[in-house]
Amino acid sequence: MKTDISADSAPAKPRKYARGEARREQILAEAVRFFAEVGFEGQTRELAKRVGISHTALYRHFENKEALVEAVYKRVYLDRWNPDWDSLVTDRSRPLEHRLQDFYVQYAERVFEYDWVRIFMFSGLMENGLTTRYLTIVRDKVILPVLEELAEQGIIADDADSHAEHEEALWALHGGIFYIAIRRYVYRFGAQEHSEDFIRKTVSHYLSDLRRSASPAKP
Known part of the structure; x- marks a missing residue:
């Protein structure tokens, strides 16, 4: 006999948005450490390596380096x-x-x-x-x-x-x-x-x- 499983009882699938936010937070946290260590002349390609993602993947979360630096400013100073x-x-x-x-x-x-x-x-x-x-x-x-x-x-x-x-x-x-x-x-x-x-x-x-x-x- 088959048992019906309601949508409410089925395990929730991880939301793509939540995963994306977690990745963005990981990049931002590493960017703070990276720029504090090497300065803003540090290359985002090297930052991506530290995070363990491709350079292209980094720019899926931040439009450009300027946007990433702005996010670092907000995190370190405004927050x-x-x-x-x-x-x-x-x-x-x-x-x-x-x-x-x-x-x-x-x-x-x-x-x-x-x-x-x-x-x-x-x-x-x-x-x-x-x-x-x-x-x-x-x-x-x-x-x-x-x-x-x-x-x-x-x-x-x-x-x-x-x-x-x-x-x-x-x-x-x-x-x-x-x-x-x-x-x-x-x-x-x-x-x-x-x-x-x-x-x-x-x-x-x-x-x-x-x-x-x-x-x-x-x-």
């Missing part, structure tokens, strides 16, 4: 940006020093990694626009809001010349903290894990010096 940082920096219910300290501690935990740092450096050398696009995000979401906070608290003058001068100082703070990661992953000199205590002290010293320079000299 790691925590949207909560926007409100963290501008939350006036907390002292500015604590906000900046918490931001940079969290930022270091998220971005001080081999892939992130080396791809960032290679992007700048290639002048492919990725570094500029990312730094624009940092400027819009961190640097400019902090300038507004400093002006609001009367620590700096609220005029264009003062903002321009202190924007450079904020970039120096940002770059100084990021230099920990550059030493570790680019120069490979004195490589150390980033220290939360060091980051907090660096922010504290920056604000202390700024407040001291803003205070009128005692007679």
